[in-house]
Amino acid sequence: MKKIITLIMVLLVGAGFAFANGSSESGPIKIGVAGPQSGDLASYGIPTAKAAQIVVDEVNAAGGVLGRQIELVVEDDVCKPEVATNTASKLVGEGVVGVIGHICSGATKAAMGTYNESKIPAISPSATNPALTQSGDYPNFFRTIASDDAQARTEVDFVLDTLGLTKIAVLHDKGDYGKGLAEFAKKFLEADSRAEVVLFEGITPGAVDYSAVINKIKSSGAQAVIFGGYHPEASKIVGQMKKRKMDVVFVSDDGVKDDTFIKVAGEYAEGVYASGPKDTAGNPLAKKYEKAHQDKFGEAPGPFYQNAVSATLALINAIKVAESTDYDAVTNALRTSLVDTPLGKIKFDDRGDAIGVGFAMYQVQNGVYVELK
Amino acid sequence: MDLSYFFELFLGGMTRGSIYALIALGYTMVYGIIKLINFAHGEIYMIGAFTALIISSVLGFTGMNSILILVISGVLAIFFSSAYGVTMEKIAYKPLREAPRLSALISAIGMSMFLQNYVLLAQTPDFLPFPTLIPDFKFLKPIEKILNSTQLVILVTTAVVMILLTILIKFTRTGKAMRATSQDAKMAQLLGININRVITITFIIGSATAAIGGVLISSHTGQLNYYIGFIAGIKAFVAAVLGGIGSIPGAVLGSFVLGWTESFGTGYISSDYEDVFAFIFLLVILIFRPSGILGRSQNDKV
Known part of the structure; x- marks a missing residue:
């Protein structure tokens, strides 16, 4: 049974x-x-x-x-x-x-x-x-x-291929987002034989001014700065570089591709590059x-x-x-x-x-x- | 790393030090007179910058000369900041003058938070652009890569303020009264010095120099928000302690030393550790000279 x-x-x-x-x-x-x-x-x-x-x-x-x-x-x-x-x-x-x-x-x-x-x-x-x-x-x-590193990839490719610049300073604001991005950018630049990372530095958000870092960028001979971080620091750096009459291309990220950046940096914002998600609107x-x-x-x-x-x-x-x-x-x-x-x-x-x-x-x-x- | 790089860092550090000095003066003077660390002092600096921004935005529509706008908005910023400083003293510190020092300190921290949030609510939490009021001077053309006009204005203004302040304290009756109050408030009172007036004047002077600092640094960095006073205030406080709190030349020296430490640390080592250099230097100084570089050692029981 x-x-x-x-x-x-x-x-x-x-x-x-x-x-x-x-x-x-x-x-x-x-x-x-x-x-x-x-x-x-x-x-x-x-x-x-x-x-x-x-x-x-x-x-x-x-x-x-x-x-x-x-x-x-x-x-x-x-x-x-x-x-x-x-x-x-x-x-x-x-x-x-x-x-x-x-x-x-x-x-x-x-x-x-x-x-x-x-x-x-x-x-x-x-x-x-x-x-x-x-x-x-x-x-x-x-x-x-897109993956997290795609943004850094986009920026690096843009600087190397489109702008044709090779001496790059990579800066970040020591935060998770900015530093992560900057580290990817540095990795991609170092992997490319054309590029030379002349400076890799973290800056202190909210500091009174960034003249020392800007002097450092200047003496490093960088043609472009790739910055990982947000707009308050970016606008200070861009403004002070322009006031020093430095002819250095500024490339940044999603944290800077914000209208507040343009508002605060004003005339100094002109010509700044930033990566951001493709516009699907x-x-x-x-x-x-x-x-x-x-x-x-x-x-x-x-x-x-x-x-x-x-x-x-x-x-x-x-x-x-x-x-x-x-x-x-x-x-x-x-x-x-x-x-x-x-x-x-x-x-x-x-x-x-x-x-x-x-x-x-x-x-x-x-x-x-x-x-x- | 050549000589011109060194000079750039030197002047950059000096500019930064000048700003710290303008704020540190307020800390050290107030401490000298009423033994209070006025933690809301950074907020006075921020209010000065905000006032200048508002005034200069209004004046900007009139198409006035930018130097004139700078001077007018600077003067009004001094006026407003001083008013805030004096009111703050009357509301938050005067009632606590006989209370334990810790109570006044907590009152100061509360004042700092209040002023920050007051500006946040009354104005905006966003960063605002500060107009470029200092034009490019022609005569600086040959050395503009090393020293730009904003930096020059900051350095010159700070120097002038320092000289005026020295004259005021060393050679006027008010200055004499301040020195006397600082040495022994009770005795000074017995000799007929109006202590309340001296304290009010101290707050006015401290707030005025902070306002000048706020206007200058905002023209330098081109932006401000309600929070700028906090970080600048902490750094200036460190500078005042470094130089010896209570001592006016000490505050100035401490500020320049701090500015140079940060600038050279960033320039020759790494900006990742900018604050670390500043605080390591402070520790080293305090280990060997507990009352600061120019501070007098006190044997009071605390």
Whole structure:
């Protein structure tokens, strides 16, 4: 009797599997959304879930992909690595074919192994840690946001290639953001045989003046200064360099690409370069999805919304192009097929970074930042 | 590292030292008279700079000569700062004159926070641009790479202020009264010196020099916000202690020494440790001369 019961149970379980398999071939295509839906950082994760919902609704209304509807499975990881592994296992158990997420870099790293074992690609709209794409440990990882070092890369390339300057002073304000950026810039400059880092210094934010550092820049013979930090220090340095009639190009970052900088530095701001995220405001798709969000939720979208819309569009497009949900076919399509997104036409490079997403250089011209094409 | 680099750092450090000196004077004079460390003094410097910014913005519309604007806004800044300084003394320190020194010190810290937040609310938390009021002098053309006109104005103004102050203290009746009060307030009072008047004058002078410092440094850096007084105030306080708090020549010397330490430390070693150099120097001086470079040692029980 016992044996018979066992046999029946085994058969039932087998049937369950068979049913599950059957559903993944003909039922809806499941896409996971992972990120914080609760806790302190929920405001970073919820916009992504909303973005995915808006795109999926739109695709479903137009008949879905491969003749099948798409179903979203939203899971909370609270931005914590230890929770993220469970979140990933849950999504794998649900039979998702791809994941939009995770949001935080730490949680993303923790979850990627689980997805890799199950051959599931994940596209993050927000995880910026450089190692995710550069270490090679996460072959199934993609992202629609530039990595932390991309900004330094943009600045260095601009100084070396576009401006053709080689003697560079790298300054920072000793803060996490400024110093991190300056260290990347220094690393990239040192790796390039053309460039010479003539000065690498931290300055004290809020100091009465920076004349000693400016003398140092002058005597180092630098042609350009790359500064990592924020606008109050930048405007002091720029102003004092100009007052000393120094002809040194000033290149800085997102923390300086701020209208307050122009207001405070006034005439001295003219000609200063700063990197910042590419301007997507003019993109018609960005406008369209912003409006869709406004119509559906009655408010302006939150952080990483356009990146998440782009990630979802890219994944669905890859499934469409691959004509299957097979891992190799989908990841190949992500890397080869261009897709129109709010961030522009994108595809992914071998490491998983979106090509064409990232930073642009801006210059102050007649009192406004102008994007340099 | 050649000689002209050395001179640039020397003059840069001297400029910075001049600003510290203008603020440190207020600390040291107030300490000399009523033995109070007036922690709100940096805020007086900030208020001076703000007043000058407001006045010069208004005058800027009239198309007046920028030097004239600088002088008018400077004078009004001195006036306003002095008013704040005196009011502050009347509200926050006078009622506590007989109280333990710690109470007055806490009152000073409270005043500092109050003034910062008052400007933050009444004006703005943002950085504001300060107009360039000091023009480029033609005669500085040959050496402008080493010394620019703003620096020259700062150095000259500081020197003039120092000379006037020395004359005031050494050769006038008011100065004599101040010296007497500083030596022994009770005895001075017995001899018919109006102590309240002396204290008021001390606050006026201290606030006025701080306001001059505020106007000059804001023209130099071209920006200000409600918080600039805090860091400048701390540095000037360090300078006053370094030189020997209570001593006027000591405050000036301490300020220049501090300015040079920071400038040469940054120029020849690294700006990462700018503040570290300043404080190491302070420690070394205080180990060997606990009352500062020019300070008189006191044997009072505290």
